[in-house]
């Protein structure tokens with residue numbers, strides 16, 4: 001039996017992530033990412049890399065965003081398109097007893113790939129002429145809910161009757177993704 005996990009793009013390629021200037025803040029997530037990937041590879045679990053919608057649509061110089069900014073009909077429709085072929089791959093693996101899909105791993109806190117948590121805030125407008133930029137940025141908060149890509153992914157799974165667990169990589173709750181490798 002070949003075990004497979006579908007993972008958010010940056011689980012395998014952090015070059016896709018928005019530039020973070022506080023490395024200490026990211027250290028715990030990076031540590032968990034490395035532990036998870038190392039263990040998966042050493043156990044022979046295959047990792048299928050999902051597309052990064054933010055890198056594809058906004059590139060490497062993008063600002064950080066909150067989920068409301070990506071929650072548009074167009075962004076949602078593009079996420080669906082990006083996921084269509086992955087839905088077909090999931091169905092093909094599920095149709096063959098040689099394979100077992102252990103789950104889908106997102107990135108909690110991401111406006112696109114959050115599973116249990118995403119980030120909310122009243123961000124927007126022209127940065128250069130806002131006097132209240134710091135106050136605006138400070139409205140950002142972590143809250144329950146999915147990022148836009150994972151929200152569309154979970155809808156596609158439901159619509160097509162596919163039952164695969166979805167969990168988020170989150171440094172404060174490391175047990176969630178590590179448990180996938182205990183199955």
Ligand code: SF4
Pocket residue numbers: 008009010011016017018051052053054055107110112113
């Ligand atoms: S959009 Fe998703 S895959 Fe891309 S960097 Fe953000 S969390 Fe990672």
